[in-house]
Amino acid sequence: MIEFSDLHKEYQGQSVLGPVTGAIEKGGITSIVGPNGAGKSTLLTMMGRLLDPTGGTVTIEGRDVFTTKSRDLARNLSILRQENQFTARLRVRELVAFGRFPHSQGRLTEEDLEHVRASMEFLNLTALADRYLDQLSGGQRQRAYVAMVLAQDTEYVLLDEPLNNLDMKHSVLMMRQLRRAADQLGKTIVIIIHDINFAAAHSDRIMALRDGQVVTTGTIGEIMRDTVLTEVFDTPVKVIEVDAKPIAIYYS
Amino acid sequence: MKTGRLALRTGAVGALLALTTASLLVGGYDITIGNLFSDPAAREMFFISRVPRTLALILAGVAMSVSGLIMQMITQNRFVEPTTTGTAQWAGLGILVTLIIAPNTPPLTKMVVASVFAMTGSLVFLWVLRRVALKSSLIVPLIGIMLGAVVSAVTVYLAASFNLLQSMSAWRSGGFSGIVRGHYEPLWVVGAITVAVFFLADRLTVAGLGRDVARSVGINYERVIFVATLLVAVATGVTSVVVGFLPFLGLVVPNIVSLVRGDNVRGNLPWVAALGAALILLCDLIGRTVVAPMEIPVSVVLGAIGAAVFIALVLRQRRHAAF
Ligand SMILES: Nc1ncnc2c1ncn2[C@@H]1O[C@H](COP(=O)(O)OP(=O)(O)OP(=O)(O)O)[C@@H](O)[C@H]1O
Ligand SMILES: [Mg+2]
Numbered sequence: 001m002i003e004f005s006d007l008h009k010e011y012q013g014q015s016v017l018g019p020v021t022g023a024i025e026k027g028g029i030t031s032i033v034g035p036n037g038a039g040k041s042t043l044l045t046m047m048g049r050l051l052d053p054t055g056g057t058v059t060i061e062g063r064d065v066f067t068t069k070s071r072d073l074a075r076n077l078s079i080l081r082q083e084n085q086f087t088a089r090l091r092v093r094e095l096v097a098f099g100r101f102p103h104s105q106g107r108l109t110e111e112d113l114e115h116v117r118a119s120m121e122f123l124n125l126t127a128l129a130d131r132y133l134d135q136l137s138g139g140q141r142q143r144a145y146v147a148m149v150l151a152q153d154t155e156y157v158l159l160d161e162p163l164n165n166l167d168m169k170h171s172v173l174m175m176r177q178l179r180r181a182a183d184q185l186g187k188t189i190v191i192i193i194h195d196i197n198f199a200a201a202h203s204d205r206i207m208a209l210r211d212g213q214v215v216t217t218g219t220i221g222e223i224m225r226d227t228v229l230t231e232v233f234d235t236p237v238k239v240i241e242v243d244a245k246p247i248a249i250y251y252s
Numbered sequence: 253m254k255t256g257r258l259a260l261r262t263g264a265v266g267a268l269l270a271l272t273t274a275s276l277l278v279g280g281y282d283i284t285i286g287n288l289f290s291d292p293a294a295r296e297m298f299f300i301s302r303v304p305r306t307l308a309l310i311l312a313g314v315a316m317s318v319s320g321l322i323m324q325m326i327t328q329n330r331f332v333e334p335t336t337t338g339t340a341q342w343a344g345l346g347i348l349v350t351l352i353i354a355p356n357t358p359p360l361t362k363m364v365v366a367s368v369f370a371m372t373g374s375l376v377f378l379w380v381l382r383r384v385a386l387k388s389s390l391i392v393p394l395i396g397i398m399l400g401a402v403v404s405a406v407t408v409y410l411a412a413s414f415n416l417l418q419s420m421s422a423w424r425s426g427g428f429s430g431i432v433r434g435h436y437e438p439l440w441v442v443g444a445i446t447v448a449v450f451f452l453a454d455r456l457t458v459a460g461l462g463r464d465v466a467r468s469v470g471i472n473y474e475r476v477i478f479v480a481t482l483l484v485a486v487a488t489g490v491t492s493v494v495v496g497f498l499p500f501l502g503l504v505v506p507n508i509v510s511l512v513r514g515d516n517v518r519g520n521l522p523w524v525a526a527l528g529a530a531l532i533l534l535c536d537l538i539g540r541t542v543v544a545p546m547e548i549p550v551s552v553v554l555g556a557i558g559a560a561v562f563i564a565l566v567l568r569q570r571r572h573a574a575f
Binding site for chain 2: 048049050070071072073074075078079080081084086087088089090091094095098099101102105106132149152
């Protein structure tokens with residue numbers, strides 16, 4: 001379980017998040033949703049110890065993420081940020097292999113190579129393995145980043161908008177892979193996602209943020225309601241059922 | 253594929269050996285492989301001046317190109333190296349300060365002082381870099397070049413006030429003509445630094461992907477940056493004292509290797525070292541032969557070739573306008 005309490009972040013005295021208190025349950029997929037600027041990335045990057053909070057604590061299975069040794073934590077938790085702009089020219093295979101760093105410290109074993117191979121296959125990258133990152137399309141690059149994180153093979157996986165740049169097919173594929181990782185390997189996956197219907201279809205729980213506060217956290221059934229969604233997104237939303245699945249309509 | 257790579261490696265080693273041999277044999281005093289065995293005076297000359305000079309060239313070439321490689325990874329910028337970040341200029345200032353305060357300082361002390369100054373220079377550069385919002389790839393070396401220019405100006409002013417302009421211009425022109433036995437040996441520290449970089453290689457590559465990626469795979473980013481900066485400072489400090497100012501080598505060499513092989517430091521390191529040594533040997537040979545019996549300092553030749561490659565890289569970058 002990831003727990004955060006009184007967590008807040010200010011920039012130049014301006015509060016952008018919190019103080020918030022809450023938890024991400026162990027196991028399954030939790031989607032974080034909310035409008036632009038709600039503080040989703042801020043929350044996620046603090047949970048992944050990439051951003052120092054102004055105050056408050058984050059613990060993962062009881063261990064403080066800001067004081068636990070980074071190398072130990074890296075075997076337990078991996079995170080991908082929303083924006084990734086690399087100037088270094090690496091091949092897909094090399095990038096994904098660096099996901100194994102916490103386990104191998106650079107000397108790749110057979111087991112590491114197997115993780116790298118599986119992770120690339122998971123994301124349909126095998127044919128692109130020897131391409132340089134700057135020779136890929138935006139969506140292919142995004143998949144390479146996710147493959148690197150999955151190769152890290154941690155119990156907790158935090159992904160900030162992993163569907164960025166992905167086409168419909170690859171979005172569904174990615175969600176299925178994450179689903180499989182959660183169900184079969186027992187991983188705890190937290191993703192930030194903009195398409196509420198995608199979140200509802202593929203995750204177990206939804207955490208909704210707005211204006212730097214956690215508005216609500218709950219199961220799909222609890223969140224996929226007209227009143228809740230209308231409040232979170234500050235725009236009229238209607239939930240209907242298609243094939244026994246809740247679908248939010250917000251086009252009108 | 254495999255044989256192609258083998259051929260490339262064999263070719264590289266062959267070229268390096270040929271350049272080394274040429275560097276050993278070319279010069280004012282007539283030394284051939286034949287008279288090395290028959291003429292004791294030639295042999296004496298060979299070991300007192302030719303061998304040290306060639307070794308110094310190779311070590312300095314490795315030092316500057318590996319330093320460039322390290323700096324490019326830790327700043328995530330292709331255009332930095334010790335002379336475009338102010339690091340080398342600070343080392344020069346350090347040397348001048350020892351000349352002013354204690355003119356008879358032994359070389360080892362000078363090297364320590366120069367390294368400390370180089371470290372300061374790198375840290376100032378990194379500190380300024382952190383405070384600049386616009387990290388476009390050309391702004392970064394521009395900042396470094398300006399910092400270097402300020403330090404150079406202070407150095408020249410101080411040198412002029414203490415009547416040391418001549419020693420400083422000798423430093424500035426980075427020559428190998430004065431290198432003899434008993435003078436170049438500290439450069440062997442470069443070998444130790446290259447080994448250290450080899451052990452740090454993966455961490456440097458990941459650092460090249462930025463602080464966040466480094467942290468998320470459990471690397472202590474700040475420590476890697478610090479150790480890398482320290483290695484560069486020592487390499488630059490020692491090279492500055494023994495040889496002087498060697499511009500552009502650290503820029504040209506890692507960039508050419510990166511164009512061909514990407515940016516994986518571990519695999520690139522031997523290539524960067526070999527190409528660095530080859531290029532400086534070549535520039536030195538040019539400098540020694542075109543106006544023989546006079547010499548053009550190697551830094552001048554390097555400056556001319558390096559500037560051309562630098563401009564070519566900038567133009568190439570413009571075409572790939574994406575970043
Ligand atoms: N470095 C910064 N300095 C000042 N303000 C910042 C900084 N980073 C983020 N913010 C502000 O913090 C707020 C929350 O940002 P955050 O990135 O967490 O939003 P988000 O919910 O992820 O939005 P999006 O859906 O657009 O990614 C925003 O209002 C943003 O402007
Ligand atoms: Mg965001």
